[in-house]
Amino acid sequence: MNSVLIGAGMALPRKCLKNDELPKELGTSDEWIVQRTGIKQRYIAEEETTSSLATIAARQAINHAGLSPNDIDLIVLATATGDYTFPATAVVVQKELGITNGAAFDVNAVCSGFIYALDIADSYIKLGKSKCALVIGAETFSRIVNWSDRSTCVLFGDGAGAVVLQARNNYGLGIQSCRIYSDGTYTDHLITTGGISTTQTVGYVTMQGREVFKFAVEKFVSAFEELLNYHKMSINDIDLVIPHQANVRIIKKFAEIAKIPEEKILINIDKYANTSAASIPLALNEVKNKFGSIGNTALLSMGSGFTWGYALIRL
Ligand code: ACO
Numbered sequence: 001m002n003s004v005l006i007g008a009g010m011a012l013p014r015k016c017l018k019n020d021e022l023p024k025e026l027g028t029s030d031e032w033i034v035q036r037t038g039i040k041q042r043y044i045a046e047e048e049t050t051s052s053l054a055t056i057a058a059r060q061a062i063n064h065a066g067l068s069p070n071d072i073d074l075i076v077l078a079t080a081t082g083d084y085t086f087p088a089t090a091v092v093v094q095k096e097l098g099i100t101n102g103a104a105f106d107v108n109a110v111c112s113g114f115i116y117a118l119d120i121a122d123s124y125i126k127l128g129k130s131k132c133a134l135v136i137g138a139e140t141f142s143r144i145v146n147w148s149d150r151s152t153c154v155l156f157g158d159g160a161g162a163v164v165l166q167a168r169n170n171y172g173l174g175i176q177s178c179r180i181y182s183d184g185t186y187t188d189h190l191i192t193t194g195g196i197s198t199t200q201t202v203g204y205v206t207m208q209g210r211e212v213f214k215f216a217v218e219k220f221v222s223a224f225e226e227l228l229n230y231h232k233m234s235i236n237d238i239d240l241v242i243p244h245q246a247n248v249r250i251i252k253k254f255a256e257i258a259k260i261p262e263e264k265i266l267i268n269i270d271k272y273a274n275t276s277a278a279s280i281p282l283a284l285n286e287v288k289n290k291f292g293s294i295g296n297t298a299l300l301s302m303g304s305g306f307t308w309g310y311a312l313i314r315l
Helices: 030-037 050-064 089-097 110-126 184-189 209-231 248-258 276-286
Strands: 002-011 015-018 041-044 074-078 103-107 132-139 159-168 174-182 190-192 205-207 240-243 296-303 307-314
Touching: 002 050, 002 110, 002 276, 030 248, 050 089, 050 132, 050 159, 050 276, 074 089, 074 110, 089 103, 089 132, 103 110, 110 132, 110 159, 110 174, 110 276, 110 296, 110 307, 132 276, 159 276, 174 209, 184 190, 184 209, 209 248, 209 296, 209 307, 240 248, 240 276, 276 296
Parallel strands: 074 103, 074 132, 240 296
Antiparallel strands: 002 159, 002 174, 015 041, 132 159, 174 307, 190 205, 296 307
């Protein structure tokens, strides 16, 4: 049994905040942000919530797949910024879609969340436990950044992306491999200042930027090497690389070390900033019109935890 990616969708909040529109008191500039990160703008949720964005993205993905919500028997939603402490945001989306069968739950692996969710859904399909799964990455990080800390607040944006995976027999396309990893030694390098069981608050994002930068490059490189070795492939066999969009300099450094030609790497951080778990499905949505003819697509992620992972999809 293979999990084939047959639909994609996305959603962004209405409000777009360009670098020039950031509060003057932050003491930042368009030039600094573009040069250090590649980010030109981000979308900021106002009336939108993680579930409302996720629901729009999910509907689009289901329509794109030519299915109806009742075909879905599993919803795995990756987020670190869910609507409520409970229930899971996936269940809120399930309700909005009018689905009452199957299971829906959230996964929190922060920026690696989408690959974690994909790995779970792929495993359920390969085990015969799901026939059609919705995998969503949705975040409203603007709600948990410290808007007076210029070293973090400029980096993040809100949004959602969703894909539909369908079980198909003897099919050439689909997920070829998926691997997830974590190393809790680094919990304090990228962490919120609080949480339900510690401060009874949500807290805001803090980050040791340079350490995160180094680790992200290292893990993108090692995960990509592992993917190539596992499949006995070289870079010539890979048609498209979609890395988590954290910083354009991280992506370019990784591409340089891994010798990946620029035209094979999808970069869209300029438009959306770092949308955490939503960044990879937002990128997949950008190429959805070419599904079926793209070829070997490598997805790579790294996030708080630290967590990281990869997937190879024949797309
Ligand atoms: N505007 C202007 N100046 C700034 C800004 C800003 N937005 N942010 C930081 N600075 C200043 C600092 O205050 C510091 O000033 P000082 O020298 O007077 O003290 C100076 O710039 C250098 O600060 P550094 O933190 O050393 O800057 P660095 O070159 O490392 O860039 C950055 C910071 C962009 C965060 C970088 O470390 C980075 O990209 N790290 C990766 C982290 C990342 O991408 N995280 C995203 C989440 S994690 C993930 O998704 C995997």
